[in-house]
Amino acid sequence: MRRILEQARKELIQVIRDKRAMLMALGIPVMLLIPLSVSLSLTVDDLPIVVQDLDDSTASRLFIDAFRASITFRVIEWPVDEHPEAAFKANAARAALIIPKNFGRDMARGYRSPVQMLVDGSDSNTAQLVSGYAKQVASAYNKGTAGPTQQGPVHAAVRLWYNPGRSSNKFYAPGIFVLNLSLFPPLLAALAMAKEGEEKTILQVYVSSISAHEFLLGKILASMVIGLTQWFVLMLLLFGYFGLGLAGDPTPFLIATVLYMFCVAAFGTMAGAAIPEQASAMQAVSLFGFLLVFLLAGLVFPVENIPVGIRWISNIVWGRYYIEIVRDALLQGGGWPAMWPRVASIGSIGGLFYMLAWGKLRRMQLET
Numbered sequence: 001m002r003r004i005l006e007q008a009r010k011e012l013i014q015v016i017r018d019k020r021a022m023l024m025a026l027g028i029p030v031m032l033l034i035p036l037s038v039s040l041s042l043t044v045d046d047l048p049i050v051v052q053d054l055d056d057s058t059a060s061r062l063f064i065d066a067f068r069a070s071i072t073f074r075v076i077e078w079p080v081d082e083h084p085e086a087a088f089k090a091n092a093a094r095a096a097l098i099i100p101k102n103f104g105r106d107m108a109r110g111y112r113s114p115v116q117m118l119v120d121g122s123d124s125n126t127a128q129l130v131s132g133y134a135k136q137v138a139s140a141y142n143k144g145t146a147g148p149t150q151q152g153p154v155h156a157a158v159r160l161w162y163n164p165g166r167s168s169n170k171f172y173a174p175g176i177f178v179l180n181l182s183l184f185p186p187l188l189a190a191l192a193m194a195k196e197g198e199e200k201t202i203l204q205v206y207v208s209s210i211s212a213h214e215f216l217l218g219k220i221l222a223s224m225v226i227g228l229t230q231w232f233v234l235m236l237l238l239f240g241y242f243g244l245g246l247a248g249d250p251t252p253f254l255i256a257t258v259l260y261m262f263c264v265a266a267f268g269t270m271a272g273a274a275i276p277e278q279a280s281a282m283q284a285v286s287l288f289g290f291l292l293v294f295l296l297a298g299l300v301f302p303v304e305n306i307p308v309g310i311r312w313i314s315n316i317v318w319g320r321y322y323i324e325i326v327r328d329a330l331l332q333g334g335g336w337p338a339m340w341p342r343v344a345s346i347g348s349i350g351g352l353f354y355m356l357a358w359g360k361l362r363r364m365q366l367e368t
Contacts, residue, residue, distance in 0.1 A: 007218020050078035057104025175299035185227035186268030193272025194281035223265035248333025263350030270357035293319030
């Protein structure tokens with residue numbers, strides 16, 4: 001145990017003396033958490049739409065005001081003699097509302113008066129959201145103008161739990177938090193391990209009395225300390241800036257955090273042992289630590305939306321399980337009954353990474 005602690009102490013001293021390593025460990029994650037969390041959003045606000053009012057009646061102006069009152073849309077008047085497609089091509093609007101002639105007369109007589117909504121479908125996600133919001137505005141306008149009517153037998157009362165304000169930050173901030181922990185601690189661990197092979201100082205380890213287990217555990221322990229320090233700093237931001245807090249029993253979250261630090265540190269150490277070149281090891285960690293977590297761990301969109309052909313890969317992405325645990329701890333509070341399989345998965349993947357790193361180091365030691 002003393003050798004493990006001394007190895008970890010040596011690694012920590014080297015990191016503390018390296019200003020660039022300290023910036024990578026603590027500075028960059030803090031600088032990335034806020035901008036990435038704030039910029040990622042799938043909601044639509046202040047969306048420009050052009051309006052062609054071919055009727056110019058009181059009813060048509062009230063209908064346009066219903067769109068103006070929505071925070072989703074920003075109404076832009078458009079000449080009636082110009083085609084709305086010109087607004088799309090000029091990137092001046094993402095949708096066009098066309099109100100036909102005799103709209104006000106038909107509304108006064110109680111007739112159906114269809115209006116046309118043209119939506120720029122080049123961005124399919126935004127187009128779908130615009131269509132849904134426009135239907136909601138039209139539905140609210142109809143209820144306001146039709147007066148009291150007989151309701152059907154079923155009435156849906158919708159209530160949002162855990163995030164009633166529908167804040168995207170509260171959903172994406174925990175994901176970016178996990179992304180930082182998935183990238184920088186293993187990156188430092190891989191660089192430290194690859195440096196040993198690149199500068200041939202690993203040969204001193206081979207001829208010393210320290211075992212492969214002690215050497216690896218010392219490296220991993222040092223990376224875990226750095227990762228937990230980063231975790232603490234980022235948690236302060238989640239609590240202070242994003243207004244998040246612990247919900248329910250925090251023990252699954254805390255235990256999963258320690259296991260996740262071991263998992264990512266073991267992954268970085270494994271990459272550094274297998275690739276004894278710092279540049280190549282850094283690319284490998286960036287590829288798997290960043291891209292897999294960003295794309296296949298449910299950070300931006302649900303795992304269920306991933307194409308079936310590659311969805312199975314998400315089952316071995318360690319960041320997926322920790323993202324679910326973090327969101328549960330900060331929003332839902334399901335605790336151990338809901339999260340214990342995720343905690344076990346993180347521990348299992350971390351153990352696999354450690355055994356692969358030990359096997360690689362052991363073979364190199366025997367060959368030497």
